Amino acid sequence: MVKITIDGKEVTASPECTILEAATKAGFRIPTLCHLKGINDVGACRVCVVEIEGVEKLVTSCNITVRDGMSVLTASPRVREARRTVVELLLSEHDCNCPTCPQNGKCDLQSLAEKLGVRTQKYHSSAPQGEPDTSSPSLVKDPRKCILCYRCVSVCDRVQSMGIWTIAGAGGHTQVVPEGGAPLAHTACTYCGQCVVSCPVGALSEKDDRDVAWELLNSRKQGKRIVTQVAPAVRASWGEALGLPRSVATPGRLVAALKHIGFDLVFDTCFAADVTVIEEAAELLRRAGLVEGQRSHGGPNARRMPMFTSCCPAWVRFLGAEYPEFLPCLSSAKSPQQMFGALAKTYWAQSFGVGAGDIRVLSLMPCTAKKYEASLDVMSSSGFRDVDVTLTTREISSLIMEEGVRVENLPEVDFDSPLGLASGAGVIFGSTGGVMEAALRTAYYLATGKNPPVDAFRVVRGTGGRREAEFDVAGKTLTVAVVHGLGNARMLLEDIKAKRVAYDFVEVMACPGGCAGGGGQPYAQGFEYNPEAGARAQTLYGIDDKAPVRFAHENPAVIELYDKFLKTPGGELSEKLLHTDHRLWGIQARSRRVMAAAAT
């Protein structure tokens, strides 16, 4: 431990920590903007500068470590002047049309200007020119808002290992652009949206589909039925942007708020997640040779191990772009979002006597890549699009706000039946490890005819980048792994390729923390990366703990679905409606990036 003085107060700190960390821990508040702890420590914005006794220059507190005896001033007149000047300079090159910005009210730059008391603008204002890049189905980049903090660059490179965002030009012409300066849709971008949640301003956002959702509501007048599904992770985070405590922002109040807006059939994606569990578990047992059976999807490689989960479209895109040779390892199961849509327009349509063409499916997802997935042509097994429009958690909070719903005054309402009934297994889908745990619970049952103890597979929970476990299922040892974050996924694939590891079943979620930390979740503020993912996951596990049904295969609505409609998991109808061949998604393989020469 070292002793330092901050604004006259003696503080002890561990020698590896930065001045910023030491000060924050000791209760001081140093403003930051570009810093993202452990990920973006380039010191680009210079907002966090402090004065150090005996050092002539001001020093960035985010990337300089403490030293014994250091004496730091966090808010001296020099520091205040510098910070304010830096923010004024930034504002002079920022499109300050705040009221129409997706980050309005949540923007770090806006709140920084307020915190630092910036009221004047002494520089000639010259926001950059250029139109937003709206080429992709998921993400929008607006160069006029970008403040070149480089968070997106670092997150995409260091966390997701993709390196899609690059820096072009230099000096006053520096820009953050997609690789090669191409429109985003022409790159290998996975649409995970981790750059979006990390952007401190409104330069990155999801493709805005709120107006499409409002139009859907209007289409009821033409006799359309609007069927809404709510993804697991959305229920754990929807209240954050509305400033509601978790105790108020319950799943039941979300259903109530949606009904208040006019979405009268509010179902649960967790129901479809239960179906996914059953389909995937059955496929795993077949692939692992625990039961007999042939696959129609996946061709000759359909038995290839390991089996990868397939519910994360950003992960599927990653695999198709970077490791296309592994596509046959993906479970052919569609994601719960798409299964839900396909079932709504067939099973539910039949049971309730509604024509599939008269149904519109709206999904509420914690995810930007789901917009891409829903837009794929192959996702229309009922003859109509499985899902008509996908909104992120941020967009749904915005709709609730726009409608003026007083959420806290609403009584809680249950999801509608039958597609709203879900087991706890379906709920934990929203967290890293959740799909694995849910699938193993059912795989065990399908293989042995007995339920395992409900907590048998708990060890796959956690936050470690890669977690491994072995389980005995019907006399066979299944080796499983769970990874989250595409950088971890890449390392896992490299290890598999080099035969350093071998698994039977691997769960991959592109976003750190899983869907709980998804790219469609509320913007994070401050310098912690993905700060809420852990708490959201806890909410989901809490729901599972209290759920009356914990096994997907015991969900009565699901049992009825198979009895009356699908018959068997992996059967003919399931294959048609609930499975997909990922090679038909049309993902462009990325040319291998050249390794840096040994000499440089």
Place this chain on the structure above:
Amino acid sequence: MSYVRAPSPDRMESVIAEMTTSMQHRIALAPAGICPVEMTMVFLRLCHAQSCGKCVPCRIGLGKMADIISDLIDGRGDPSLLSTLEATARTVRDTSDCVLGVHAGSMVLRNLDEFLNDFQSHALESRCVGIFAGPIPCQSACPAGVNVPGYIALIREGKPKEAVALIREANPLPTVCALICDHPCEAHCRRRMLDDAVNIRGLKRYAVESSGDVPLPEPLPPTGKKVAVVGGGPAGLTCAYYLALWGHDVTIFEKYPKLGGMLRYGIPEYRLPKALLDKEIERILSLGIPAKTSFEIGKDASIEGLRREYDAVFLAIGCHEDRKLGIEGEEGPDVVSAVSFLRQVISGPLPVLRGKIVAVVGGGNVAMDAARTAVRLGAREVKLVYRRRREDMPADPKEVTGALEEGVDLIDLASPVRVTRNERGAVTGLIIRPMVAGPIDDSGRPKPVPSGRPDETVECDVIIVAIGQSSESARFKEEGIPTNKDLVVAGEDLSVPGVPGVFAGGDCVSGPSTAVKAIGHGKTAALNIHVYLGGEPVETARHPIPPARPSDMMPSGRVELKERSPLVRVRDFRMVEKGMSAEEALREAHRCLRCDHYGCAPLRSGRWYAWSR
């Protein structure tokens, strides 16, 4: 009452002069990949500020050209602007009265020609194709890619052992480079903007000298693949080192009795003591690399044979053939090439020069080594004969000064015409033709042209010719190794086209160059051979690098290495240069600006790593 004033430098002038110098430094240190269009604009603005304002094209035209380029950069351009720009530049060049305008105009024309692509993409797509690479200047200037700020930081934290280990990750010959590297890193050191380059080589020498024995990393498990390395110079040694670390079974074949190549048989003892070289080579071989010495490929075995017995072959035979002056009287005793002279000094018997007059022909480092070695062997007089001017010598200026301090007599602007011999055939002198500096040639130096004065005689008993070496690669032509002039042809990845599994590098590919470039080649070849043999690109364990400290960027003097006095050092072959003291090293290490932390390097040369809590 006074009519004239004596000129006295005023304050403004000296500040402007200072600014000009720092501008020079800044421009010289411009990061790679900076947009040439923008540079042209900045250049024009500077020229415009210097215009006296008399003539129309310069007074107005320079500004207008800068405006046009500024429009291009801001995306307000259209293709017609390019032809306007070109026409304006032509007019400025052709009509300006003095060089201020003429030069500016022709520079713009040249850039338009050279960087047409960049100008067009700005004009047509308002897009900049320049890729600004903002790497660590010293590290990217180093052909071996040594992590300079990293090891300097370790020295500063009092960890010379770790510093050496870090250097070895990129360069297995730290002692060699500490003593004789031509340090291109220092030319690019960003500290030059402030005062002067960090003494990087000096610090490396300090690290090597104060660290004792630093163990090598553990090699990876054997791969069962066999590689033959032909030539035991720095290129071959480096390649063998990395391949052995990555688990391959490597054998070095060397023509001479000992390894080291030019490090041993070229560079003199007083710059690189052979005892230190031996230690460094032993350490590399201790990875389990057998060396077959006195074994000449092309004689004792063929490349074909090696290819049959080994999975891959690396050719690094260097440049050891003499270049001849091609003048009358050159053939015969007492006219020797510098490399064979220096080789003989090492392998014996010692050439007898005591009391003789020696003329050394050439102006490169090899000439300096030969001249200074001749001095140490007791020559009565050593004369250095060079065709161009002293300032045009390719030799390191410090080496030239060192030679002159040791009493070497420089005869520059003198082109050898004929060797005179007496009736017994012994050399009596060298006839030279006096030259003058002429127009600048392709090498950027003035070409020597005859001055018209009559030829002169340089009296001498021995002539040492140091005008370059060539490679013996032609002998491998029949075995299908492609050659160009006398060099081996190899691709960017150093693979030899048309001969699978054969790679080549070092001087035999690049022509006579430097040790660190040969090391860089050895590394590149090692990695590509490894991948050729089915390996995955490897990353050696990275030594942790101390965090940067707050930096003040206050100008401070560079610690220079001291040398032994010329009067004393000419009497023996002991090292000329002295190392830094611990205090000096610490001071110098403080000067490093840590460009790996400050500035754009951490951003623009980012590598992904795993996210994990």
